[in-house]
Amino acid sequence: MRLFSRGVAVFLSLLTLNTQASVLADAANDHIKAKIESTLQWQVHAIADSPVRGLVQVSTENGLFYASADGTYFLQAKIYNLDEEMRNESEIALAEMRIEGLKQFENSYIEFKAKKEKYVVTVFTDTTCGYCRRLHEQMGEYNEAGITVRYLAYPRAGLSSPTYRQMVNVWCATDPKDAMSTAKAGQNVAPASCKTDIAKQYQFGRSIGVNGTPNIILPNGTVVPGYQPADQLLSTLQSTAG
Template identity: 55%
Template sequence: MLTLINFASFAQDDEFSMVRKKIESIGLGVEAIADAPVEGLLQVTTERGLFYISEDGKYLLQARIFNVEEGMRNETELALGKLRLEGVEELSDSVIEFKAKNEKHVVHVFTDTTCGYCRKLHNEIGQYNDEGITVRYLAFPRAGLNTDNHQELVSVWCANNPQKAMTDAKSGDSVQTKTCDNQVAEHYQLGQKLGVTGTPAIILPSGMLVPGYQPANILAEALNRSR
């Protein structure tokens, strides 16, 4: 079980202060440090994802840890899954939802209006809903923040009818440029933290991240098996 290290104690502990400073010196904002499943390593949650670092701060690793004695359980994926579910829950009030009438599953999808497979998925949104899958969209502008791509997603999220604006944008139709208080940047930053590198990226109810487009029936089968 992971034990969180309180940063307040760092001021009195030069060793851990040094570790944190080393991580931040290479441009990684530290959010939390915990004991790693492997002795001699610390698990570090940063704004750019999950890392491991030696206790002396000398070696930084981006890796997967498997527990051989527990059937090759992926300890890293378990930690990431928890982070993903916590992250999307924090932003749950700012998603654009396409709700299934007979809801069986809820998935979160990092999406972009210019992505071909995002458009394909959205063109089939009725099929996902028919399979009992509610889709909650989070924004992930592939071109980055402060770009035309970012502004288009802001316009979608700020539209009077965001669902229609999403459909229009993904159909290639123009969307009225709008601004408002929005969390598109927070969505993008969360995606980077959770390891999203492309769109669509689907987060399952288990916390598992599935990169790329999945046909509705295939996704439904996988979700039904995991219930």
């Protein structure tokens, strides 16, 4: 009985220490969050442990960063694991953020669906982007290859630009798919208004590292930062599947 009581006491002591450590970690993260937001005027979405001791991983509206545990230093970097064949730990973290974050836009996509769907890719697009237009011109080839393309908006010139207004017209059109094709052909889209989350789409894109268009997110959360013809994209998808 005495041994049992001693074991309980040790367990309770460890539990207390873990709780105290958790409280201290939360306080440190709150301090880092407040410091970044007040100093840089950036919104911090989350703070988590990083693969490197002494650093925490900081997800912000402007991308993924790292900070020292006391909040003194702020780093933009990629972390590679030399023991795991130069595995890109930063990209793994971003891929998880992309997959999770895309779930909020399930009712926002403008989707061009393949009849015999094998893969689904998400493309951040700009209606005035030359390579975005080339991709759209070849939509039939992507669909024929079994690739469903679903669009999110990323007006490269920002949320006060004419392109943003045009993309609102596209998303608010009676037939958004037809309006997208019209805009990608360089033609005017009839003015329209509705409640959209295009600003949210754009801001999410920035937070996960989108800085140009087209930006193709694969099912596993990795990114193709630019245009790929259908056969090349299919090969990429096949090589990353599973």
